[in-house]
Amino acid sequence: MTGPTDLPKDAGHRLEELQHGFFTSDLSVNEFLLVKECGFHPLGFVMGSSIYHTGIQGRRWSKSQELDKLTEAMYNARELAMTRMEEEAEALGADGVVGVRLDVNYYEWGSDAAEFIALGTAVKAEDGKSYRNKLGKPFTSDLSGQDFWTIMQTGYVPQGLVMGTCVYHIAHRGLGQTLGSVGQNVELPNFTQALYEARELAMTRMQDEGNRLEATGIVGVRLEEKTHQWGSHTIEFLSLGTAVTKTADEVTLPRPTVIISLDN
Amino acid sequence: MTGPPDVPEAAPRRLESGSFSSGLTVPDFAACLQMGLRPVGLVQGFCAMQWGWYGAGSPYMRGMSPYTPQGSGGAYAQTWYCPHGFVSGEHRMWGQNYEQVWVEQAWLQGFNTAFGRLIEEAKEVGAHGVIGVTDTAHSLLESNVAEFHVLGTAVVVEGAPPPPKGEPWSTYLAGQRLAKLVEAGFMPISVVASIASVRVWAYCVTEYLMEGGATLWQTQGTAPVQDVEQVSEGLLAARAIARDHVRRQLGTDTLHGVTVATSEREIGGGDQVFECTLRGTRVRRFKDFDPIGAPRPTVRLS
Amino acid sequence: MTTTPEADPRAEMAAAAAWLAHGGASSEKRGVTSDLSIDEALLLHSIGWEPIELVFGVSITSVPVGVWTWGRGQIGAASDAHNLAVHTATERLTKECSTVGGHGVVGVRASVEVHPHHVEVELTGTAIRPAGAKPHVGRPFVSDLSARDFVLLSNAGWMPLGLAFGASFIYAPRRDAATALRQSTQNVELTNLTEALYAARESAMDRMQTWGLQMSADGVVGVHVTEGPMYFARHVMAFSAWGTAVHLAGDRHRYVQPDVVLPLDDVVVQFAARSLRGD
Structure with missing residues (x-):
């Protein structure tokens, strides 16, 4: 196996050790047992990070608009972190990464720079079959061990963590103008449209990523809103979910026992 | 629209x-x-x-007026008048609870x-x-x-x-x-939400009671420790109205899993707004309840 | 243990949707509003009870000026106001319950706030009755236990009677100047505060017990307590306690004899998915 191209040397050493059967994982014991139950073995704790200067983009006080440069920056930074994590997983010969977390950290060295981190546990199927996605890469997913077990029972297989983002600036002045009709309750059409559109764009971009993976669908979609450090009128809409593909008929779960827990 | x-x-x-x-x-x-x-x-x-x-x-x-003790158009309103019988700029001669439709x-x-x-x-x-x-x-x-x-x-x-x-x-x-x-045996029909907003404009007795001055008026039948009727009625009305709004849409359906949220805001001295929102799923019975087996009581080992 | 009849969730859903598509009308006579979860509704049904209506009880009670700032020992006006507010709110809650023909109120959420000039008590719960039963003669019970707890208690032969409350507010005497000066460099117990808190606790618990005994209860379960100085008067120590008064309605206690389980969930989801006739 050739080493990863984009990774620091230290990572190479850590990964070499992991290739000999020793594993590290941030899965809990419960999750570890359930991942094993689905026929997967953890290979190692993998991560990728990227410190990104997000730059600035001129915003017009009175105009609601997408800030495409910021959108692109936010997207690329996360994509880089994810790709590096995938490379680590690939170096381990993994089929996928479970329990992926995506975080943004701001440090003191500059208000415009942020660290984007992706963390997760690389896993490999024990039956020797490949569970890599349509692009030949290990699948990624933000599913917990429990969720991973459950989704495998339904006959769906995760393909990748997909996301879409849209940074939107909301006009200041346009708002004041509509407030002319005091004392009445009216809808603010421009405002509605701007925010509605911004959310739709984030969700559409996520869906496009899912389609690239030829996924049947996306589960566990979350829609997050962050203002980062841009002030309250500039908002990032981030849409995240796990793309899944139907591969088999669902396994019928045994009928659960009816219980009433006496635990607090 | x-x-x-x-x-x-x-x-x-x-x-x-x-x-x-x-x-x-x-x-x-x-x-x-x-x-x-x-x-x-x-x-x-x-x-x-x-x-x-x-x-x-x-x-x-x-929407507030001492002359319309009953709110217009079926909206809730309740009026209180001063029992003391004297006139002063600082003395609220009347007060009203009214629904802000x-x-x-x-x-x-x-x-x-x-x-x-x-x-x-x-x-x-x-x-x-x-x-x-x-x-x-x-x-x-x-x-x-x-x-x-x-x-x-x-x-x-x-x-x-x-x-x-x-x-x-x-x-x-x-x-x-x-x-x-x-x-x-329930089929969901629709999510349902309702809100009630009740404004409470205090009259003198309410003001004195809420400011701890009740002892001053003990002679007029005001005990130092007593239910502040106008505010209690206002709080209760907000909840009852939100429930009525929902009930009116419900017919013989059930509103399942209701969440109740209430808020109180002071706008000025002796001027408050009480709000109550209810949210739930309207469901309709399509077959009788199946009896369920007695659940096994369990204790977790961990 | 009875066996759970096999049900096919797919067929159930399709049947329900088809029924709706053909303009299905409700078979119920009257609407119900309830804040119970489906698990709780099913559990209630398993002992033959049903929810009727969401009910409320509220009271604001005045506290005269000056009671917090001078005096010594028990602040009678404050505990009177607390007592009256809880009683009035409970009265209103049970009145709403009786109006809709309820036999009792379960899952009562109680919010009790003591402010300088008023005490505010807000109670919200769901009125219930044995399915199809006639309106209850006498006083409906009130309980802050969940519907699930009500079912468990009832299966064990117990019934709730009402909420038992007790509160006490005690003015802790300030230390005299000489004592305060002497103690400023020492590690010592502030006996004035300790004593005040003890006195507050004793009388509050005592009031709650008296309240319970007046209802002829065998005991009070799920007692919550709050304690500490009042936010607006640091020298007043407050203690309040409340819980559901219960009595043994059957001839003897019935034991539950639980099974033990070893769950593989990390998050403790109490009584949610797969817990009750789930699929």
């Missing part, structure tokens, strides 16, 4: 693509598949409303518009129902603007005909809870 095109441009592209997206968690998703519900897309509705409440030119003291209407318009757009998106993907609905209503930025955002997962019931008039049903529930609801 005039206004923006009801669904933004990006939506059709997302909704028409071959794959689905769903806001359901994995356990909810698994339960949904087991019930034969096929997710067809994440649908949403959004509406920003100007909240013409207490900003400049707001309808301050609107216009506030309730604004909230409902915002909620219903956002919800209507969600249903419209759901129809576009040919959904039979929308499950796992979540809604948020909060004020945005620093102005008198409130936004309503409703989100849910549109589903098709495999092997079932579309709902009457193609209007998808909707529910706050998803996953096992929905499965159990159906198994218990």
Whole structure:
């Protein structure tokens, strides 16, 4: 196996050790047992990070608009972190990464720079079959061990963590103008449209990523809103979910026992 | 209603693509598949409303009058008059509790518009129902603007005909809870929300009691420790009105899993607003309750 | 243990949707509003009870000026106001319950706030009755236990009677100047505060017990307590306690004999998915 191209040397050493059967994982014991139950073995704790200067983009006080440069920056930074994590997983010969977390950290060295981190546990199927996605890469997913077990029972297989983002600036002045009709309750059409559109764009971009993976669908979609450090009128809409593909008929779960827990 | 095109441009592209997206968690998703519900897309509705409440030119003291002890148009109003019989600028000779119908209407318009757009998106993907609905209503930025955002997962019931008039049903529930609801003999009809807003403009006795000055008026039949009738009535009215609003839509259906949220805000001295919102899923019984087996009591070992 | 009849969730859902598509009408006679979860509704049904209506009880009671700032020992006006507010709110809640024909109220959420000039008590719960039963003669019970707890208690032969409350507010005498000066450099117990808190606790618990005994209860379960100085008067120590008074309705206690389980969930989801006739 050739080493990863984009990774620091230290990572190479850590990964070499992991290739000999020793594993590290941030899965809990419960999750570890359930991942094993689905026929997967953890290979190692993998991560990728990227410190990104997000730059600035001129915003017009009175105009609601997408800030495409910021959108692109936010997207690329996360994509880089994810790709590096995938490379680590690939170096381990993994089929996928479970329990992926995506975080943004701001440090003191500059208000415009942020660290984007992706963390997760690389896993490999024990039956020797490949569970890599349509692009030949290990699948990624933000599913917990429990969720991973459950989704495998339904006959769906995760393909990748997909996301879409849209940074939107909301006009200041346009708002004041509509407030002319005091004392009445009216809808603010421009405002509605701007925010509605911004959310739709984030969700559409996520869906496009899912389609690239030829996924049947996306589960566990979350829609997050962050203002980062841009002030309250500039908002990032981030849409995240796990793309899944139907591969088999669902396994019928045994009928659960009816219980009433006496635990607090 | 005039206004923006009801669904933004990006939506059709997302909704028409071959794959689905769903806001359901994995356990909810698994339960949904087991019930034969096929997710067809994440649908949403959004509406920003100007909240013409207490900003400049707001309808301050609107609807209040000592001469209409019963509110107009069936709205709640209750009036109290001073028992002391003297006149002074600082002495509130009368007070009133009254329902702020216009506030309730604004909230409902915002909620219903956002919800209507969600249903419209759901129809576009040919959904039979929308499950796992979540809604948020909060004020945005620093102005008198409130936004309503409703989100849910549109589903098709495999092997079932579309709902009457193609209007998808909707529910706050998803996953096992929905499965159990159906198994218990209830079919979800729609998410329902209602709000009541009651303004309390205190009269002298209420003011004195709330400011701890009751002892001064003991001679006029005011005990130092006593129920402050006007405020208690106002708080109770807000809750009862929200419940009545829901009841009126309900018919013989059940409102399941209600969440009650209340708020109290002071606008000025002796001037308060009490609000109560109720949210729940309207469900209709289609078969009798199945008796359930006695559950096994368990204790967790861990 | 009875066996759970096999049900096919897919068939159930399709049947329900088809029924709706053909303009299905409700078979119920009247609407119900309830804040119970489906698990709770099913559990209630398993012992033959049903929810009827969401009910409320509220009271604001005045506290005269000056009671917090001078005096010594028990602040009678404050505990009187607390007592009256809880009683009035409970009265209103039970009145709403009786109006809709309820036999009792379960899952009561109690919010009790003590402010300088008023005490505010807000109670919210769901009125229930044995399915189809006639309106209850006598006083409905009130309980802050969940519907699930009500079912468990009832299966064990117990019934709730009502909420038992007790509160006490004690003015802790300030230390005299000489004592305060001497103690400023020492590690010592502030006996004035300790004593005040003890006195407050004793009388509050005593009041709650008296309240319970007046209802002919055998005991009070799920007692919550709050304690500490009042936010607006640091020298007043407050203690309040409340819980559901219960009595043994059957001839003897019935034991539950639980099974033990070893769950593989990390998050403790109490009584949710897969817990009750789930699929």
